[in-house]
Amino acid sequence: MSAATSTTCAYCGVGCGIRATVTGGRTVRIEGDPDHPANNGRLCSKGTHLGETVGLEGRLLHPMIGDRQANWDKALDLVARRFRQTIAEHGPDSVAFYVSGQLLTEDYYVANKLMKGFIGSANIDTNSRLCMSSAVAGHMRAFGEDVVAGSYADLDAADLIVLVGSNTAWCHPVVYQRIMAARAGRGTKLVVIDPRRTETAEEADLHLPLRPGSDVALFNGVLAYCREAGLAHAANVDVPDTFWEGLADGHDLWSTAQTCDLAPADLQRFYQLFAAHPRTVTLFSQGINQSIRGTDQVNAILNLHLATGRIGTPGAAPFSITGQPNAMGGREVGGLASTLAAHRGFGAQDIADVGRFWAAERMATKPGLKAVDLFRAVGEGRIKALWIMATNPAVSMPDAGRVRDALAACPFVVVSDVVAETDTSVHAHVRLPAAAWGEKDGTVTNSERMISRQRAFLPLPGEAKPDWWIVSQVARRMGFRTAFTYDRPAEIWREHARLTAYRNTGARMLNLRTKATIGNADYDALAPFRWYDAPFTDGRFPTPSGRARLVPVAQRALEAPLRDWPMTLNTGRYRDQWHTMTRTGLSPKLARHREEPLVEIHPEDAAALGLADGGLARISTPQGASLFRIAYQSGQRRGELFTPIHWADRQSSGGRTGLLTRDLVDPHSGQPGFKLSPARAEPV
Numbered sequence: 001m002s003a004a005t006s007t008t009c010a011y012c013g014v015g016c017g018i019r020a021t022v023t024g025g026r027t028v029r030i031e032g033d034p035d036h037p038a039n040n041g042r043l044c045s046k047g048t049h050l051g052e053t054v055g056l057e058g059r060l061l062h063p064m065i066g067d068r069q070a071n072w073d074k075a076l077d078l079v080a081r082r083f084r085q086t087i088a089e090h091g092p093d094s095v096a097f098y099v100s101g102q103l104l105t106e107d108y109y110v111a112n113k114l115m116k117g118f119i120g121s122a123n124i125d126t127n128s129r130l131c132m133s134s135a136v137a138g139h140m141r142a143f144g145e146d147v148v149a150g151s152y153a154d155l156d157a158a159d160l161i162v163l164v165g166s167n168t169a170w171c172h173p174v175v176y177q178r179i180m181a182a183r184a185g186r187g188t189k190l191v192v193i194d195p196r197r198t199e200t201a202e203e204a205d206l207h208l209p210l211r212p213g214s215d216v217a218l219f220n221g222v223l224a225y226c227r228e229a230g231l232a233h234a235a236n237v238d239v240p241d242t243f244w245e246g247l248a249d250g251h252d253l254w255s256t257a258q259t260c261d262l263a264p265a266d267l268q269r270f271y272q273l274f275a276a277h278p279r280t281v282t283l284f285s286q287g288i289n290q291s292i293r294g295t296d297q298v299n300a301i302l303n304l305h306l307a308t309g310r311i312g313t314p315g316a317a318p319f320s321i322t323g324q325p326n327a328m329g330g331r332e333v334g335g336l337a338s339t340l341a342a343h344r345g346f347g348a349q350d351i352a353d354v355g356r357f358w359a360a361e362r363m364a365t366k367p368g369l370k371a372v373d374l375f376r377a378v379g380e381g382r383i384k385a386l387w388i389m390a391t392n393p394a395v396s397m398p399d400a401g402r403v404r405d406a407l408a409a410c411p412f413v414v415v416s417d418v419v420a421e422t423d424t425s426v427h428a429h430v431r432l433p434a435a436a437w438g439e440k441d442g443t444v445t446n447s448e449r450m451i452s453r454q455r456a457f458l459p460l461p462g463e464a465k466p467d468w469w470i471v472s473q474v475a476r477r478m479g480f481r482t483a484f485t486y487d488r489p490a491e492i493w494r495e496h497a498r499l500t501a502y503r504n505t506g507a508r509m510l511n512l513r514t515k516a517t518i519g520n521a522d523y524d525a526l527a528p529f530r531w532y533d534a535p536f537t538d539g540r541f542p543t544p545s546g547r548a549r550l551v552p553v554a555q556r557a558l559e560a561p562l563r564d565w566p567m568t569l570n571t572g573r574y575r576d577q578w579h580t581m582t583r584t585g586l587s588p589k590l591a592r593h594r595e596e597p598l599v600e601i602h603p604e605d606a607a608a609l610g611l612a613d614g615g616l617a618r619i620s621t622p623q624g625a626s627l628f629r630i631a632y633q634s635g636q637r638r639g640e641l642f643t644p645i646h647w648a649d650r651q652s653s654g655g656r657t658g659l660l661t662r663d664l665v666d667p668h669s670g671q672p673g674f675k676l677s678p679a680r681a682e683p684v
């Protein structure tokens with residue numbers, strides 16, 4: 001038996017510390033790390049059962065060209081040659097990378113550097129676009145930079161916690177345990193705002209099952225109430241001239257209750273709770289972000305906290321919690337097509353600084369295509385070579401049927417993954433075997449910006465290689481020999497740290513002192529840390545004026561039900577599954593929680609449609625149709641359906657939520673509105 005290795009969970013943005021002990025071969029004992037500040041030893045079911053998922057069943061162990069096993073040299077040469085040829089014939093914007101919050105920061109950094117500094121395009125986007133890009137856009141509008149204002153310690157210190165669009169009990173269970181501990185220890189009040197009565201809502205002091213899409217009206221209503229009560233007087237906040245005028249009409253209790261379809265008494269109770277508790281954390285997740293109004297919804301929350309001073313002090317913050325283990329690391333190195341690197345945008349000075357630092361051969365000069373637009377460009381033939389890393393867009397993208405058609409028609413598709421066959425990789429011309437969790441080494445950043453190490457404790461199986469190595473090899477074979485000579489992830493980490501500090505006068509939130517210190521620290525011994533701790537405690541924000549901004553946001557008209565699609569479809573996760581189940585699907589214990597994909601429907605809606613509990617329903621939308629087992633659920637709002645996102649074709653002939661969701665996006669962030677698609681349900 002080996003000594004325990006301290007590492008970080010492979011799944012969600014809570015970022016729990018784990019101690020993994022190899023007890024023989026590929027058998028691993030998993031325990032929560034009592035010394036990791038994100039979880040203090042706690043784990044949820046997914047983390048606890050990670051040991052069941054490290055076997056080699058279904059692994060991609062060798063490079064493959066088509067259906068043929070190839071050696072690394074041949075596969076890498078082919079990828080480099082096809083990308084080089086495509087760029088030479090059609091320009092740098094004819095190629096793209098689609099990457100993932102499952103990548104480690106070092107992997108993300110190298111892929112971003114290759115695309116934005118050497119290929120000369122910003123066509124690299126990430127599945128984090130689907131998860132929290134509206135939070136990024138909202139932060140930038142309000143704070144001047146993508147800064148998460150809260151931390152888990154704020155949950156311990158809050159007197160009121162408001163969970164918005166988050167089934168925290170299922171999706172971020174260790175954070176939820178922390179909230180429950182705060183409630184037990186100091187009587188913290190809990191309000192849950194969610195159209196569904198979820199497991200999280202069951203435990204709340206107050207549940208507000210608002211009309212989907214009415215969040216801006218709700219938070220504007222609270223802000224109007226707080227102003228009336230004399231609570232909106234925060235310093236260091238720029239307020240546009242017409243801001244308060246915009247809240248003058250239509251934001252009284254009765255109008256807001258009507259717009260949100262809430263009982264006025266419940267709404268009033270929320271107003272009073274918020275007004276009475278300066279130490280309030282509003283924690284928001286996909287229910288806010290995955291909307292075509294996501295950025296405005298984020299800013300409605302930020303406005304409320306900024307205007308009432310509920311920010312920058314312990315226990316008071318608007319707090320965006322991310323889905324994936326390293327969505328935040330991607331944000332820091334520029335994994336989104338809309339950012340450059342190290343919290344820089346595409347301003348002339350940023351392009352010049354990053355280009356000089358990288359000794360770039362060809363810098364991207366403008367933002368690239370965001371995920372939905374990127375796959376549209378593939379479908380329209382504008383992207384002719386695509387490299388997908390560690391993600392399964394044929395299942396997870398909205399209107400996934402169209403994404404599959406696009407992949408099938410793309411002249412050259414590369415997939416690097418740990419899994420031999422996914423709904424995406426069946427379209428790949430080249431498959432490259434990547435190192436999996438437990439085999440790779442690097443860093444991840446969790447929702448509260450805590451950076452932790454993922455460490456290898458298992459040998460690389462077959463010919464699998466780390467993603468940073470694969471990308472570096474292709475870069476060198478494309479002719480970029482001197483900029484991609486990394487031998488270890490520690491070298492990449494130090495370069496990333498140096499770039500973040502490079503010409504950073506301190507205007508950006510990333511703390512120079514910490515950057516410099518940590519960049520030179522012993523990488524192997526790196527303990528969990530943050531670039532900066534509690535932001536905004538000095539009342540300064542990373543805008544040119546040093547002041548935050550209130551952003552006027554108005555509730556847009558809600559869509560009326562359509563004749564052929566009279567219901568709306570909401571989507572989300574199950575407690576014990578993760579993304580498209582390529583890992584959690586390997587665990588028999590995790591499968592017991594929900595054995596198949598269900599469509600949840602209010603019993604009265606079901607009865608009116610002739611849908612029997614436990615029977616089958618055909619759920620259809622303008623995008624597609626799929627079969628689901630019916631589950632009566634009195635916690636559903638009338639007129640709404642809920643289905644899980646996890647199932648793929650290779651796992652099930654039905655339950656394919658991705659085929660149903662529409663690909664409309666938020667205009668600021670490009671994040672798709674997964675939570676609301678017109679739909680209908682019929683008996684089979």
Ligand code: SF4
Binds near residue numbers: 010
């Ligand atoms: Fe892993 Fe998230 Fe569960 Fe923690 S809460 S053990 S990070 S899945």
